[in-house]
Amino acid sequence: MTRRFAIGFPLVVAVLACLSLYRVTLGFPLFYLALLTLMLFWVTQATSWNILSGYSGYFSFGQAAYVGIGAYSTAVLFGRHGVSFYLTILVAAGLSAVLALAIGAIAFRLRSLRGEIFALLTLAVPFILAALARINSSIDGGQGIIVAVPPFPEGLGLFQDFLYLLNLLVAALAVLVAYLMQKSRFGWALSAVRDAEDVAEGLGVPTFRYKLLALVASAVIGGVGGSLFALQIGFVAVDSIFHLTVPLFVIVMSVLGGRTHWLGPVVGVVLVVLLQDRLTASGLGEWQLIVLGAMLVLLVVLAPEGLYARLRTRPLVALVTAAVVVAVVWLPGEPLDAMLAGLLAATVVALVPWRRAVPPPLPEPASRGPVEITPAAPVALGEVLIECRNVARYFGGVRALEDVSFTVREGEIVGLVGPNGSGKTTLVSILSGNLRPTRGSVQIAGNDLAKLPPHRVAHAGVARTYQIPRPFTSMTVRDNVAMAIMFGRSPRSLATARRDAAEPLDVVGLGHLAGAYPDKLNLHQRQLLEIARALAADPKVLLLDEALAGLNPAEIDNAVEVIRRVHRSGVSIVIVEHLLRVVNQLATRIVVLDRGTRLADGDPREVLTDPAVVRAYLGKRAHA
Numbered sequence: 001m002t003r004r005f006a007i008g009f010p011l012v013v014a015v016l017a018c019l020s021l022y023r024v025t026l027g028f029p030l031f032y033l034a035l036l037t038l039m040l041f042w043v044t045q046a047t048s049w050n051i052l053s054g055y056s057g058y059f060s061f062g063q064a065a066y067v068g069i070g071a072y073s074t075a076v077l078f079g080r081h082g083v084s085f086y087l088t089i090l091v092a093a094g095l096s097a098v099l100a101l102a103i104g105a106i107a108f109r110l111r112s113l114r115g116e117i118f119a120l121l122t123l124a125v126p127f128i129l130a131a132l133a134r135i136n137s138s139i140d141g142g143q144g145i146i147v148a149v150p151p152f153p154e155g156l157g158l159f160q161d162f163l164y165l166l167n168l169l170v171a172a173l174a175v176l177v178a179y180l181m182q183k184s185r186f187g188w189a190l191s192a193v194r195d196a197e198d199v200a201e202g203l204g205v206p207t208f209r210y211k212l213l214a215l216v217a218s219a220v221i222g223g224v225g226g227s228l229f230a231l232q233i234g235f236v237a238v239d240s241i242f243h244l245t246v247p248l249f250v251i252v253m254s255v256l257g258g259r260t261h262w263l264g265p266v267v268g269v270v271l272v273v274l275l276q277d278r279l280t281a282s283g284l285g286e287w288q289l290i291v292l293g294a295m296l297v298l299l300v301v302l303a304p305e306g307l308y309a310r311l312r313t314r315p316l317v318a319l320v321t322a323a324v325v326v327a328v329v330w331l332p333g334e335p336l337d338a339m340l341a342g343l344l345a346a347t348v349v350a351l352v353p354w355r356r357a358v359p360p361p362l363p364e365p366a367s368r369g370p371v372e373i374t375p376a377a378p379v380a381l382g383e384v385l386i387e388c389r390n391v392a393r394y395f396g397g398v399r400a401l402e403d404v405s406f407t408v409r410e411g412e413i414v415g416l417v418g419p420n421g422s423g424k425t426t427l428v429s430i431l432s433g434n435l436r437p438t439r440g441s442v443q444i445a446g447n448d449l450a451k452l453p454p455h456r457v458a459h460a461g462v463a464r465t466y467q468i469p470r471p472f473t474s475m476t477v478r479d480n481v482a483m484a485i486m487f488g489r490s491p492r493s494l495a496t497a498r499r500d501a502a503e504p505l506d507v508v509g510l511g512h513l514a515g516a517y518p519d520k521l522n523l524h525q526r527q528l529l530e531i532a533r534a535l536a537a538d539p540k541v542l543l544l545d546e547a548l549a550g551l552n553p554a555e556i557d558n559a560v561e562v563i564r565r566v567h568r569s570g571v572s573i574v575i576v577e578h579l580l581r582v583v584n585q586l587a588t589r590i591v592v593l594d595r596g597t598r599l600a601d602g603d604p605r606e607v608l609t610d611p612a613v614v615r616a617y618l619g620k621r622a623h624a
């Protein structure tokens with residue numbers, strides 16, 4: 001937790017609490033308190049949504065399910081049966097957690113339920129719950145339930161004060177949880193899931209566990225907020241609770257404010273609720289959805305990262321503009337109009353493309369120069385690290401691999417070659433745990449691969465790179481590498497991982513670009529980042545899938561030297577490569593695949609002069 005947050009957050013919460021505790025002394029109007037209560041309810045819900053959907057990218061349309069569970073727990077138990085209101089909050093939290101566990105256990109296990117399919121699944125849940133509540137008379141039965149005012153400490157003032165303080169407490173806890181999650185390895189793991197889930201899993205992130213935890217935290221917060229909502233509305237009915245406006249509003253608020261930051265939803269809530277209130281006050285209530293929709297479209301086009309992220313880039317100008325507009329509008333008019341005008345002015349300032357910033361050139365490496373390629377030196381071989389036995393993999397009728405057996409020993413650089421479509425990438429994906437073989441077995445450092453989830457394959461000592469680089473785009477080069485250190489074979493803390501990221505970056509020669517984002521790198525630098533990140537997971541075996549594809553001759557020479565350096569650091573390598581000149585000079589052994597079967601396996605010079613290999617592979621290439 002930063003010092004600024006440790007001081008600022010309790011201070012803001014204390015000031016907000018004082019608005020109610022000293023309301024009479026301050027002359028703070030009750031109407032404003034009601035408006036703030038509404039904002040706090042939405043802060044809780046939008047933050048709850050953001051913890052799963054914003055951080056991990058799993059868009060949910062099911063927020064009304066948690067609000068409904070919370071509201072009906074309180075309505076049925078407290079409103080109908082007189083159970084303590086405070087106890088019903090715990091029940092709401094528990095039931096929401098159970099629902100989230102059930103959804104997550106199904107949805108997060110299946111790859112086919114990602115993206116829009118997950119969104120559709122979550123959309124169905126509130127409809128099912130609404131139908132259950134409507135037909136079941138012990139829940140609602142279509143009648144609705146009146147929720148009376150529970151007993152509360154007299155010293156708190158009116159019921160509105162009690163409601164406000166309760167919502168403040170829950171919203172503050174929700175924001176605190178969102179902050180702590182974002183700043184911990186938990187938040188980093190979810191960001192990696194959002195950027196490239198398979199890559200994260202391959203680097204050792206237990207993605208299922210983190211997604212499930214995020215879903216449960218999101219559901220518990222949403223359910224508790226729903227419980228308070230029952231008090232707020234006083235009459236709980238199916239149509240008012242399981243309504244599509246709930247998910248719609250939380251999504252609009254979070255996306256407007258910025259869904260990758262804990263404060264984004266808060267900014268979105270303040271803007272949306274104020275806008276709604278002012279439109280209603282001016283008799284333009286029916287325009288609410290039109291205005292909100294137009295704003296959302298504008299923001300998504302101009303600032304997809306959200307308003308908060310934009311405001312952070314020019315805080316001073318936005319603040320001064322907002323303050324001037326607030327002062328000018330406040331004098332003759334209503335303070336809420338002034339605040340909305342100030343917020344809108346800051347929004348405009350944040351969105352205006354001032355001048356086209358020319359990106360500064362990327363820093364140059366400390367030293368450069370041509371690198372001579374020399375043949376691989378003979379190495380002393382150690383224990384068997386990978387052992388494939390009769391591996392087959394079919395995709396429907398396509399036999400990508402058939403009966404492939406081979407080993408990788410400590411100290412080797414194995415060149416995996418073969419014509420296009422011969423099964424090289426499929427084999428790499430099986431060895432890294434991304435794909436399961438249809439038949440056959442793979443042992444990784446003595447562990448049966450079939451029993452390991454992909455993140456445990458990383459812990460067993462295998463890391464891979466991808467033919468088309470797949471960096472975590474929301475993280476800097478340093479943080480891409482730190483992710484792998486944090487979750488790899490020898491996991492380290494966030495702070496240590498960021499410090500230690502310098503080492504793998506130096507091995508590949510990207511140290512000077514540690515602070516850059518991946519979209520600023522050229523293809524060669526992205527390939528090097530792939531290698532640095534895989535290396536940071538501390539593998540025993542590194543699988544390089546066409547790491548030299550698309551590079552010019554100088555870049556190839558440099559990449560070859562990097563691979564040698566990685567090998568010298570004690571990592572065994574399997575390299576998939578079409579450039580036989582490079583494979584010949586790097587590899588200590590070559591395995592040739594042809595149409596999914598192993599054609600040859602042995603010393604590079606012998607294999608590459610084998611007539612069968614020349615016929616199947618070299619002949620075609622030589623003509624080309």
Ligand SMILES: Nc1ncnc2c1ncn2[C@@H]1O[C@H](COP(=O)(O)OP(=O)(O)OP(=O)(O)O)[C@@H](O)[C@H]1O
Pocket residue numbers: 395398399400418419420421422423424425426427
């Ligand atoms: N997900 C998939 N679904 C269906 N077929 C697939 C899938 N992945 C690979 N294949 C097929 O399996 C065979 C082997 O593909 P693979 O990508 O492993 O070959 P490769 O040797 O890596 O090729 P390249 O050198 O072109 O990258 C090909 O016929 C390919 O079309």
